[in-house]
Amino acid sequence: MANNHLTSESKQLATWYFTFAAILFGAQLLFGLVAAIQYVMPGFLYGILDFSIARILHINALVVWMVFAMFGAVYWLLPDETGIETIGIKIGKLLFWIFAAAIVVVVLVYLFIQVGPADETTIWFITEGREYIEAPRWADWGIVVVALGFVANLFLTGIKGRQTGIVTVLMADMIAFAGLYLAGMFFTDNISIDQYWWWWVIHLWVEATWEVYVGAIAAYGLITMIGAHRKVVEMWLWIEVAMLFGSGILGLGHHYFWIGTPEYWWEIGALFSALEPLPLVAMFIHVLYDWGKTQGAEMAKEGTDEDNVKSVVNNKPAFTWFVLNAFGNFLGAGIWGFFHTLPQVNLYTHGTQFTSAHGHLAFFGAYATILIGMMYIAVQGTNGIKVMKNTKASIWAVSMITGGVIGMTIALTIAGYVQVLISRAQMGATWAAYFDGQSGLWFTQAMDWRLIMGVVTFIGFLFLAKDLLTTGKNPVHER
Amino acid sequence: MANKSVWSDNRFWRRSATWVTGFASVLLIWLTFDTSAQIAMGNDQDLKDGVVKRVPGPTVINYKITYEMNSKRGHEVPVIGGNDGNGNSLFQEKEKFFGRDDWSEEEAGKLLHLGKLASQAKNCMDCHTLLGNGAYYAPDLTKSWLDPAWGPDGTMQAMTQPYDKDGNPLPWSKEEAMAAFLQHPDQYATHARMMPDLGITKEEAIGLVAFLKHMSSIDTNGFPRNFGRMQGAVNGK
Numbered sequence: 158m159a160n161n162h163l164t165s166e167s168k169q170l171a172t173w174y175f176t177f178a179a180i181l182f183g184a185q186l187l188f189g190l191v192a193a194i195q196y197v198m199p200g201f202l203y204g205i206l207d208f209s210i211a212r213i214l215h216i217n218a219l220v221v222w223m224v225f226a227m228f229g230a231v232y233w234l235l236p237d238e239t240g241i242e243t244i245g246i247k248i249g250k251l252l253f254w255i256f257a258a259a260i261v262v263v264v265l266v267y268l269f270i271q272v273g274p275a276d277e278t279t280i281w282f283i284t285e286g287r288e289y290i291e292a293p294r295w296a297d298w299g300i301v302v303v304a305l306g307f308v309a310n311l312f313l314t315g316i317k318g319r320q321t322g323i324v325t326v327l328m329a330d331m332i333a334f335a336g337l338y339l340a341g342m343f344f345t346d347n348i349s350i351d352q353y354w355w356w357w358v359i360h361l362w363v364e365a366t367w368e369v370y371v372g373a374i375a376a377y378g379l380i381t382m383i384g385a386h387r388k389v390v391e392m393w394l395w396i397e398v399a400m401l402f403g404s405g406i407l408g409l410g411h412h413y414f415w416i417g418t419p420e421y422w423w424e425i426g427a428l429f430s431a432l433e434p435l436p437l438v439a440m441f442i443h444v445l446y447d448w449g450k451t452q453g454a455e456m457a458k459e460g461t462d463e464d465n466v467k468s469v470v471n472n473k474p475a476f477t478w479f480v481l482n483a484f485g486n487f488l489g490a491g492i493w494g495f496f497h498t499l500p501q502v503n504l505y506t507h508g509t510q511f512t513s514a515h516g517h518l519a520f521f522g523a524y525a526t527i528l529i530g531m532m533y534i535a536v537q538g539t540n541g542i543k544v545m546k547n548t549k550a551s552i553w554a555v556s557m558i559t560g561g562v563i564g565m566t567i568a569l570t571i572a573g574y575v576q577v578l579i580s581r582a583q584m585g586a587t588w589a590a591y592f593d594g595q596s597g598l599w600f601t602q603a604m605d606w607r608l609i610m611g612v613v614t615f616i617g618f619l620f621l622a623k624d625l626l627t628t629g630k631n632p633v634h635e636r
Numbered sequence: 637m638a639n640k641s642v643w644s645d646n647r648f649w650r651r652s653a654t655w656v657t658g659f660a661s662v663l664l665i666w667l668t669f670d671t672s673a674q675i676a677m678g679n680d681q682d683l684k685d686g687v688v689k690r691v692p693g694p695t696v697i698n699y700k701i702t703y704e705m706n707s708k709r710g711h712e713v714p715v716i717g718g719n720d721g722n723g724n725s726l727f728q729e730k731e732k733f734f735g736r737d738d739w740s741e742e743e744a745g746k747l748l749h750l751g752k753l754a755s756q757a758k759n760c761m762d763c764h765t766l767l768g769n770g771a772y773y774a775p776d777l778t779k780s781w782l783d784p785a786w787g788p789d790g791t792m793q794a795m796t797q798p799y800d801k802d803g804n805p806l807p808w809s810k811e812e813a814m815a816a817f818l819q820h821p822d823q824y825a826t827h828a829r830m831m832p833d834l835g836i837t838k839e840e841a842i843g844l845v846a847f848l849k850h851m852s853s854i855d856t857n858g859f860p861r862n863f864g865r866m867q868g869a870v871n872g873k
Contacts, residue, residue, distance in 0.1 A: 192773075195829075196773070199827075199828045199829040199830070200828075203832060204822070204832050204833070207832045208762075208763055208764035208771070208773045208829075209759045209761075209763045209771070209773075210759070212762050212763075212771050212773070212786075213759065213762050271759075272757060272758050272759060272834050272835065273757045274757060274835075274837070274840070275750055275751075275753040275754035275757045275758075275840045275843065276753060277753070279753070279756075279757035280720065280753070280756060280757070283757070284756070284757065284759055285756060285759065286756030286758065286759045286761065286762075287756060287761065288759060288761050288762060288769065288770050288771065291759065291762070298713035322646065325650075344752075344753075344756075345752075346672075346677070346694075346745070346748050346749050346752045346753065347675070347676070347677045347691055348766060348767065348854070349675040349678075349690070349691050349765070349767070349854060350672070350675055350676070350845075351752075352693075352766075352767055352769060353668075353671065353672070353675065353781050388646065388733065391646055392645075392646045392649055395646060395649035395650045395652070395653045396649050396653075397647065398653040398657070399652045399656045399657070400656075401655035401658070402653070402656060402657040402660055402661075403656040403660055406657070406660035406661055406664055407637070407663060407664060409664065412769075413671070414857060414859070415688050415767060415768050415778075415856045415857055415858075416767045416768075416769070416856065417675050417691050417767065417854045417855060417856060418671050418674070418675055418690075419670070419671060419674050419675075419690070419841075420857055421667075422671075422816060423857070425667070440674060457680070504858065504859055504860075504861050507768040507859060508765040508768035508769065508770070508772065508776055510772055512772070513772060573718050576772075577730060580862065581861070585860070585861070585862040585863050585864055585865050586779075586860035586861070586862070586863050587775075587783050587785065587863065587864050588775045588780070588783050588785040588786075588792070589784075589791075590646060591774075591776065592765055592775070593827070595827075613642035629780060
């Protein structure tokens, strides 16, 4: 990306974050493909890059590219929102390199050392062996330092500059985001206590602080891309914060049904997590509605007729991804989550491919979409484009990635049904029951389709990369 | 003049968001105190006194553990040391674990500590699920200690069975079978999806088996349902 149009150092730094995030996104998809192939051909890379390692890399790359893109998006919007250059940008740049270097080291250790002896040195230097946050303890501390530096920059800038609603929400949200990570940084022999706090990190990130973050980014996007009224957008942002935290914080209870924790979590988890889907689509729909009403009123006043209107969307690909975010969040996190959030259902679906179907659509719908949208906004700004159009590559990218993820989700949902019916309901969850479910025809075919759809997603990613990298030279955009 | 309503007032919603978040957080913290007390690990004295803990102490490995219907709670619960007939633990019947049923609190604690560390150092939960959490590439380990496959008539115990030079089977147990498998999982043809060799030592394997036995004694509110109770059911019949 040529940086000739950026005057803000903060935005410059944002593009670094986005670039590294996009590379990790590619890595996430590649290791996902390895794991998907292993479901179909179990001998693939057996003993070299086993499923466990491929999956660690698949999921850790996902989490880390999203965190990178999230930091990047904040550095991007800060100058616009606060009206000043981000404070502490030098530290921000230094932290970027520390973070990136740490990630590379962690990945190399995952790849080539993989496991260690059962002692504390393994936990500190190789793997913590806890799903999603396997990063060894030294890297945990690195992440804490980097996150605190980022939060400090955000706070200093937010306090000195114009403190909009969006910036206020981000400040509160990001401090919770950084603080919660500490809950996952200790070892205990008691696996129930282990998993209790582990969910504080995973759930309260993904189903609370990350969702609120997305609300703030969506608000920023609506203001920058279609010129929606800040007052309306920010009102909805506050409503969304109330609804997301109101449901998401205690929705944590839906992870406490079966890990040794008391029965009262059944009721608390069921009630609050069932409310979680509500806010996910509300803000976007309502802002579009309110904005449409204002537009209609303006058109009526000026006497414009329907055929002569010009689109006000100044970044078509980004806006497409933002729209997908609103619906993907609702469908993937909301509906697919609600499918199995009630304890009566979850008793049978807990720990099956159902969860993985939900995971794929939710992470894509709620986070990947909007972060890709932010990458498009950054590319637009970097290249000094006034109106960014859709290109063939951008349309192929959005269609193939979305189609691929939805295809994988459907395949995994079917696989989940097979597992629930055969392995859980009929056979009673034993070793034999597990493999009976895994060898069912519907299950194996679903896994074939998952792989095919994974390949579709990856090709979509290649189109995305091509589109983002060639935007600068593409003459279709209005400059 | 524009009309004004509290419902379209940003300050009202900002305050609502703050109060709702604060209330939910305080409730969560309060529940966390209660839950932490309830899931704190028990000790040897609890087992001797017949005190039911959601997470029993490490010396639970000295006892026989089963998973049976509790008539009051309406689902299966771990039953330790014998069943009173209603699915409540009697804490009496012992069971040898690697030839002993008198593992001291310190010894059993060390085994469990080693096993829990090994479960993380070997990335178990990136193929298996533990308490239903983890990856879905391999069977759930929550109640694996109680799996019929490892029992006296089970395939896994038969597969790992050692023989003397005359071809007679040597004395063999569930825990020895599990430990043997864990050390060389790639030598046993279990399924096309084989577990790889993770360099698990003998000590680590014993620790892991203790960890698995302990995990089977955790009260998981009836998850998984009907575990091991439907052997031989084919297509639901």
